[in-house]
Amino acid sequence: MTTSLRARAGTAGFLLPALVVVAVFYLVPNLLNFALAFTDWSAYKDTIAFTGLANFRELLQEGALSTGLRVTVIYAVVVMIAQNLAGLLLAFALEKPSRVHAFFRAMFFLPVLISPLAAGYVFKALLADDGPLNRAAGIEVSWLGSTTWTIVVVALVNAWKFMGVNMLVYIAGLNAIPGELLESARTDGASRWRTIRSIQLPLLAPAITFNFVTTLIGAFNTFDIVFAMTNGGPGDSTQVLNMFIQQQYAQGYYGYSISMGLLLLLLVCAVAFPLLLTLRRREVDA
Amino acid sequence: MKRTLLSLLLATTLLASCGNPMAKTESQSFPQAATDLNGVTLTVWQSNTLQAGYKSLFADFEKATGAKIRPEIFPDPYESNLLTKWATGTRPDLMIFQSTASFMRRLDPAKNLYDLTGQDFVAKQRFGLAKTAAVLDGKNYGLSLEPPSVFGLWYNKQLVPKPPTNLTELVSTCKTIKRSGATPLYDAGGDQWTTQILPFMLWTDAMKAGLQDKLNDNQAQWTDPAVVDALKAYKSLVTEGCFNSNLKTGTYAEQQEKFVAGQVAMIPQGTWISSDFVKSVGVATMNQNMGWQALSTTSPTAAYSTTFSVQMPRTGNAKQEQAAAAFLKFASGAGYQHFVDVQKQAPALTGFTTPSEVPAATQAAYAALESDGTSYPQLFAADFGPFPTYMSKLINGSSTPEQVAADLQAAWAKSAKTAGLTGF
Known part of the structure; x- marks a missing residue:
């Protein structure tokens, strides 16, 4: 066996357990699940029959799907921008290791550990029409009552709850930048802003790629925070696709709801892969 | 690519030939109730909203028979959570589930549940429950231990000396109360589900007069003027400022709180709210301050919304099924009076006495139901979609009453078609 073959066999040996776990617990169940998207499986029938693209045709005819898609995309874009911006600002503020910074890093990471449902219910109470926020500020804003x-x-x-994760990834990225680069920039008289713009941000590109893509995927798959805060309301103005899927499943339209799940997966892929490729092209080595 | 598609097709075909895990075909007669139950454990699926009576009933049954009861509690929305588990083919020994026809249909009861028609306890059911609760295609599949929840108008006796009995009176009462500075009506648009109740009440007259039968037979549609007019009436009450100012974001908890505090004159609610009022203010204060009135568009007709019933799935395990049958016998016989006393509710079976702690308002609701009420919300043949969401859109101005009616009809047609109802 050549060295190259031995190396490949070694790599495969490391990969195999992970591949088996992914295949058994994710890939195969999902494939079987998505096969059901092409059936009429419902709570009302004894049999499951293949119906081709009937579920998808029905989906396209229903207005609720377009509402769900629009709401989900708006939600995901706002989360992606806000969560990354907040995480990045926090990372720059708390970049250097110190006890004070470690304390604040822990504080900003704390919301990540809270249950999304609990966080949603807490904010629902805080943002109620006669809740603490309006009373403290002396204003009358219906935070959770606007269809817009x-x-x-x-x-x-959502961005507040998970910005701690982005912060940590950005801090790790900042700390991986070679110190001599920053030092030479300082020696050359570069301002703080110029250093961020010309050195830190370009070298942070892998972290930016990771954070943007994972945030986007997470936001597309949201359910719990929205469920707790608004239950999809007012009207259906916050009814993200997952809530719509749950609603259809709860009504016993199993095949139909699975077809929506498949559509959501395709949507995530359609947005995430181009984003990933675009961001990867921007990455540079130190 | 071709191989992938072929694999998918193969998987689909395999699944299709496997059949629905819900399906099960058995035809045994109702099992004899067992007498020796030592060593038997019965699994009971139930909602997390069940009150103390069930816990004491289970304990009494365990003490009397030696059996063990293992409750499996489903969180809200328990109906869909329970159906999700049901869809996997898992079966409990007993389940305390919704008794509406449309929910029963999803269980395919003719194959999956024991038919209780003809059992002694069915004949003893009050409030017409034997003919309306857990009934599908003329067969009875559930034992209702609780009286049904009745839709109606809870009112504050000080703020509303003469409660309205129809829509015209409701509008004029609203104007009078508004002038006094109090909030006439409270609805919880934030939680959404409470907003269905007033339309349901307003539909009662038309549904009782035959609209429901026509809907079930596809001889009428949800866009019927009676349905639309009730939605227009609700919207008009919103426009005239009869509801709480935070209607869009109000909650069920706040609805209770404001009503108990005397800040709200009337709330459209089910009698399920009674137990919460008993806990918060006690029966004496309730009797002093709170009244209950049946109300529909033109008459004071009560409609019961829904009720739990105990259903017995076919598990294929004779010993377990005999123990489950023993539980039904005990729950409707030797153990029932204690259940009623702990629940502090009127009995749903004849031959038992109503505890003294049942508030007068709740008793008025039961009396209205027994005298001239209807159980129409139980008897829809199919579903009409997420009605609370449609109501929320109406309240927020993103749907008109006509659009809400059209949404109800679209969801109804889809559900009826999926269920394979004749005439659709």
Whole structure:
């Protein structure tokens, strides 16, 4: 066996357990699940029959799907921008290792550990019409009663809850930048802003790629925070696709709801892969 | 690519030939109730909203028979959570589930549940439950231990000396109360589900007069003027400022709180709210301050919304099924009076006495139901979609009453078609 073959066999040996786990617990169940998207499986029938693209045709005819898609995309974009911006600002503020910074890093990471449902219910109470926020500020804003802006409010709560993860990834990225680069920039008289713009941000590109893509995927798959804060309301203005899927499943339309799940997966892929490729092209080596 | 598609097709075909895990075909007669139950453990699926009576009933049964009961509690929305597990083919020994026809249909009861028609306890059911609760295609599949929840108008006796009995009176009462500075009506648009109740109440007259039968037979549609007019009436009450100012975001908890505090004159609610009021203010204060009135568009007709019933799935395990049958016998016989006393509710079976702790308002609701009420919300043949969401859109101005009616009809047609109802 050549060295190259031995190396390949070694790599395969390391990969195999992970591949088996992914295949058994993710890939195969999902493939079997998505096969059901092409059936009429429902709570009302004894049999499951192959119906081709009937579920998808019905989906396209229903207005609720377009509403769900629009809401989900708006939600995901707001979360992606807000969560990354907040995470990045926090990372620059708390970049250097110190006890004070370690304390604040822990504080900003704390919301990540809270249950999304609990966070949603807490904010629902805080943002109630006669809740603590309005009373403290002496204002009368219906934060959760607007068919236009409530989706943004809920997305910002999501960003608040998970910005700690982005912060940590950005801090790790900043700390991986070679110190001599920053030092030579300082020696050359570069300002703080110039250093960030010309050195830190370009070298942070892998972290940016990771954070943007994972945030986007997470936001597309949201359910719990929205469920707790608005239950999809007012009206259906915050009814993200997963809530619509759950609603259809609860009504016993199993095949139909699975077809929506498949559509959501395709949507995530359609948005995430181009984003991933675009961001990867921007990455540079130190 | 071709191989992938072929694999998918193969998987689909295999699944299709496997059949639905819900399906099960058995035809045994109702099992004899067992007498020696030592060593038997019965699994009971139930909602997390069941009150203390069930816990004491289970304990009494365990003490009397030596059997063990293992409750499996489903969180809200328990109906869909329970159906999700049901869809996997898992079966409990007993389940305390919704008794509406459309929910029963999803269980395919003719194959999956024991038919209880003809059992002694079915004949003893009050409030017409034997003919309306857990009934599908003329067969009875459930034992209702609780009286049904009745839709109606809870009112504050000080703020509303003469409660309205129809829509015209409701509108004028609203104007009078508004002038006094109090909030006439409270609905919880934030939680959404409470907003269905007033339309349901307003539909009662038309549904009782035959609209429901026509809907079930596809001889009428949800866009019927009676349905639309009730939705228009609700919207008009919103426009006239009869509801709480935070209607869009109000919650069920706040609805209770404001009503108990005397800040709200009337709330459209089910009698399920009674136990919460008993806990918060006690029966004496309730009797002093709170009244209950049946109300529909033109008459004071009560409609019961829904009720739990105990159903017995076919598990294929004779010993377990005999123990489950023993539980039904005990629950409707030797153990029932204690259940009623702990629940502090009127009995749903004849031959038992109503505890003294049942508030007068709740008793008024049961009396209205027994005298001239209807159980129409139980008897829809199919589903009409997420009605609370449609109502929320109406309240927020993103749907008109006509659009809500059209949404109800679209969901109804889809559900009826999926269920394979004749005439659709």
